[in-house]
Amino acid sequence: MNRVKTGIPGFDSLVKGGLIEGSTILVSGRTGTGKTIFGLQFLYHGAVKHDDHGVFVTLETRPHLLRAQAMGFGWDLKNLEDEDKIIIIDAASSKAGLPTSEKFALKRGFDITSFAEEIYQAVDHCGAKRLVIDCLSGLGLRFSEPSEVRRELHRIGSLLNEMNVTSLFLSEALNTNRQSRADVEQFVTQGLVLLDLAEHNNELQRSLLVWKMQATPHSMKRHHFEIGQRGIKIL
Numbered sequence: 001m002n003r004v005k006t007g008i009p010g011f012d013s014l015v016k017g018g019l020i021e022g023s024t025i026l027v028s029g030r031t032g033t034g035k036t037i038f039g040l041q042f043l044y045h046g047a048v049k050h051d052d053h054g055v056f057v058t059l060e061t062r063p064h065l066l067r068a069q070a071m072g073f074g075w076d077l078k079n080l081e082d083e084d085k086i087i088i089i090d091a092a093s094s095k096a097g098l099p100t101s102e103k104f105a106l107k108r109g110f111d112i113t114s115f116a117e118e119i120y121q122a123v124d125h126c127g128a129k130r131l132v133i134d135c136l137s138g139l140g141l142r143f144s145e146p147s148e149v150r151r152e153l154h155r156i157g158s159l160l161n162e163m164n165v166t167s168l169f170l171s172e173a174l175n176t177n178r179q180s181r182a183d184v185e186q187f188v189t190q191g192l193v194l195l196d197l198a199e200h201n202n203e204l205q206r207s208l209l210v211w212k213m214q215a216t217p218h219s220m221k222r223h224h225f226e227i228g229q230r231g232i233k234i235l
Helices: 035-049 063-071 077-082 112-126 136-142 146-162
Strands: 024-029 054-058 086-090 130-134 166-172 191-200 203-213 223-228 231-234
Touching: 024 035, 024 146, 035 054, 035 063, 035 077, 035 086, 035 130, 035 166, 035 191, 035 231, 054 063, 054 112, 063 077, 063 086, 077 086, 086 112, 112 146, 130 136, 136 166, 146 166
Parallel strands: 024 166, 024 191, 054 086, 054 130, 130 166
Antiparallel strands: 191 203, 203 223, 223 231
16 A cells, blocks of 8 residues: 655654555644645645645635745745646635636636536646645535535545545634534545644644544544644644
C-alpha cells in the first residue's frame, strides 16, 4: 500500500507514514484553525519534493490572495503554475460575482456538474496526483439539494481514487461537537482530521486530532501544533 507524504513535519508518523495513495481525506475545523495552510503545504510539498503535480480548487479565497498567503511561508505557487506543476481553479470570483483573468475558472452561476468537469480537466491537464478543495462548506451552501452535492462529491471522490489522486477536502466546522457543516466524511471520504483552536490559561493553543483513517492504524491522541514561518509543524 503506497503512502503519500504530506510535507507537514510530525504528521505522517500519526498515520503510519503518510496518507494512503488515492484516498480522500476531510480536514475540518473552525475559521482560523489552519485548514487552508494545511492544504497548501500538502500541495506545495508534493510538487517540490516529490514531483507530484497538484490542483487547488478555491471556493472562498481569490487566487491572488491565496498566492500571497502561500508566499508568506516561502511557497512560490506562481512559479509552479508556470511550470504546470500546480493549477489553481478559481471558483471564488464567480461565487462573489467578480470577473477573473485566471486560466482555470468556473463561470458565474456554475452548477455541481460543471464544478466536477473543471476538476477532471485540470487533473488531466497537469497529470495531478494531489488535489485540494477549499472549502467544501462553500460548495454545499451554494445548492439547495444536499443529496445532489453528496452524489456528485461521491462521484468526484471515486474517480480521483481510480486515478490515484490523493485529495484533501477542507470543510468548515460549526462547533467542537460537530465535525463538519454537512457531515461529508460519512459518504465521500476515507479519513477525517480535526483542527482546533482553543483558549487555555489565557492563551490560544492549536491542536489536531486524527478522528478516523480507514485501513490505517493512527494516533488516538490530541496533538498540539504551531504555524510558523514554514507552515504547520506538529509539536
